[in-house]
Amino acid sequence: MSSSIPSVRSGVRRRARPDWFRAGLWVALLLALIVWSIPFLVMVFTSFKANADAAASAPWLPPSEWHVANYADAARTGRLATTAVNSLIVALVKVPIGLAVASAAAFALSRLPFRGSRVLLAVIVVGSMVPVQIALSPLFTEMLNLGLLNSLAGLVLPYLAFGIPYQIFILHGFFSAIPVELEEAARLDGASTFRIFWRICLPLAVPALGALFILDFVATWNEYAIAQTLLQSQSNWTIPLAVQGFSTQYSTNFGPLNAFIIMSVVPVLIVYLLFQRSFVSGAFAGAVKS
Amino acid sequence: MLRKFLATATAAVVLAVGLSGCSAAGANDDKTLVFWTVTQGDEQLPVLEDMIQRFEDAHPGVTVDLEQRSIDAHKDALRQVAGTGVGPDVYFYWEGSGLAGELVDAGLSADLTSYYNKYDWDDRFTSAALAGITQYGGHHGVPWTRQAMAVYYNKTLFKKAGIATEPTTYDELIADADALVDAGVTPIEVGGTVNWHIMRLLDSLVETECGATTATALFSGSASWADETCVTASYEQLKTWGDKYFNDGYLSMSNDDSSLLFFSGDAAMAIEGTWFDGTVVENGMDPNELGIFRFPTGTGRLSGFGEALYVNDASTKKDLAATFLDFVTSTPIQKDSVGTWASLSANKEVAAGTDNPLDALWEPFFTEADGVYNPADQSLSGEVTTEYWRIQNAVLTGEIAPADAGAQLQTFIDGSAK
């Protein structure tokens, strides 16, 4: 936060300039905000326009008549209910399991170091940073051979595998910073390794776990490439596949198209607005060391 | 918080197992047929759903699960499921060697000869239709439509440009296009994002410039695109069309977008097939204001292809699939749906519909035709088709000179996996 001490010291004359600057800055930010929001606005308006209205009126103008039927049409055509349930199942299964597996591994790598554990950490983390497209073709064949193609259960496995490395990286940082005295004291009391994990380390990492839960939930919900490769039946589709399907099949039904897009982002928006802090606490996204 | 995680996880796992059990059961039980096809138009979907409903009514306990995709997504999906157990039981596809042929090679189509014998299908379909089925040895697929493509035109716009008669030679067609430009009308609409829409014009240009024999040789690989001079001429003509006669911004548009121009009377011509008869009516045009003429290639061959319904070789419900196919191609069902997907049914006992005056225009095209030439993407392999489309678009944007296009294509064909 910028300090205001200098201006108080130097009196009235110095105070005038920061106010103008600040006001101008605020206006500039507001303009930027408006420009930033135009896509949302256009989408919302178009989603309520009947096709003829969409063709006739400018996109940034509200509809002459709010054609709510677009939403029902889009939900039906795009099988929104089914795909939403699919996405929810996948996310609710994958995220908790992923966190559990990642915490255990991070714990082991940071609190139970052995020869090569740092190399192992490095190898694991590398995996989180390569584009998933590199592995898509063999992944398809592998899931096919396992009989898990076109199933939500089959989707969860690669999701876990690709999501865990990053979580291990973050949690490793957390666990590493836990004071060794805590652990030593617990061991003196006869605590087993598991107890140290469960009773000491995990509770201390709860803020990180909470934020990771939210971030991972959204990332899972939004994933496209792996889902598109592994899910063939439309009844198994997740939301991103449905959005792309709708966009290619009904590209000229502008009203329902925009309605579908909006409906597809509403769950993520709700999560975002409720848990904003977890997203914008940037220390997370980049693992910045403090 | 941890206990909450665990509780959520357990509940979710139970839920997941339960629900995935449900959906798996739904798709795998003996009484559900999974049917993949392309996205149906507003008038086509109710007809298809009605057929399905009547089939289900006639076979209690049986459900047909219909899945639609955009044309390109449909192709991608089927190519992906070849050799897996997760494909559909029945699917719609185009019969050409570059499309269905690849799927037959990949083991995605069951040989239906035993069903042909059982249901006497050899007697049901026209010989032209059956030719497309037997071209791979045995019987692959059941004919769904015989499609032909030609030029639809807006009579009012033609009159406005002072065009009195339909063009019968390529030069007349060019003269007509020029007349339309002079009258301030977009001569033809094409959608560039779906490469096969522009491809239709190029196919006809190759046919025109090269003649039937050479064109066939080029697409079947026995002639070289680098050696034939007519290839350069074809690409030069394509560039002319792109520069002078296409709708503005065609490269950004899908065929759905560009067709809007035809429907609204902003473009005079469109290269489409018999399915378009119904589409124009759906989109508010008066069929009496439209005409159709064959692209004046001068060869006597008709631009066309077949579409069929195939049975997945990996399907465990082939008998049920065959029953379904027998049902939907049967005379009563076909009579009720004639004109929905094509002007003529593949079922030889079904006469052309009389509802749409455009349907009647196709008959002479079929009877007078001296053979058929397929769209390029039905003759060329998937990989070559991708390159064919890239070159076609690159010629249009000026990135590749027409004189170089043939050589580039041939180089690619020579290097591609066989």
Place this chain on the structure above:
Amino acid sequence: MTTLSPRRGAPSSYRPDARNGMLAVPYLVPALVLYVGFVLYPLVDTVRLSFFSWSGFRTRPQDFVGVDNYVRLFTADPVFWRAMLNSVLWVALSLLVPMLLSLVLALALNRRMVGRNVFRSIFYMPAVFASITVAAVWRWIYNPTMGALNQLLDHVGLGGLAHEWLGDPSIAIYSIFAASIWQAVGFGLVLFLAGLQQVQQELVDSARVDGANAWHVFRNVTLPALRPTTAVVVVLTVINSLKVYDLVVGMTGGGPVQSTQVLALWSVTQSFQNHNVGMGSAVAVVLLVISLSLVVPYLVWSLRDNK
């Protein structure tokens, strides 16, 4: 703001211990099984497949062809170099545009003001959407006849500037990039904001007392203090640029004339659409090598910092 840094105290020292190895096994096994099974194994298989010729159909054989795929890729694949150029371009532009923009926004937002949280929320919001959804939204905005952009230009009298944003091969890739900025700025913004919070206020104050103006403060105090954050943002921006896929798929599919192809998409196109898994795998390996050569140095740097 949620405290995310762990409690202070003497960190555990790194004492590798064979006994730990035994204890660690049950904690590591699930993660390792998943990782090896569904990340490493496919990665290695991709490398293997790049030396084979295969159509991808399970019913067809895989033929060993040595380095043929690579030779063909570098000499005879008309699209590969375009895809490579686009990927490199994307990385360079991402470092220039969204990163600088997010830094500027972070500096602007790094002070008390009315509605600061609203600003931050809205600027970040696009980052929360699925990229495929952002693609669908912007595809609609770029629609040449009905889309907001051309209509807006027309409306304010700049109709001459209207373009086929996704249909002109010379600008399509930049149009897609512009859409990515909408998503990417928020990401850099929150990182820089967090980094700015770390800038010690005493340093800023003492610089001001010494008579430094805002620019000097920025150059001599803020910027150096932001170095660790900037390093993180740079690396993550680069990595995310190489991962571009959903946006291109959703907006153009790689066209027009394959002008918007990027390495990740060309690899998938070759394998799944063209049925040339060998070539697709070769492209994937190129992408893998590029990614690793950028990621490994960063990892070494950040893990060395850790202990």
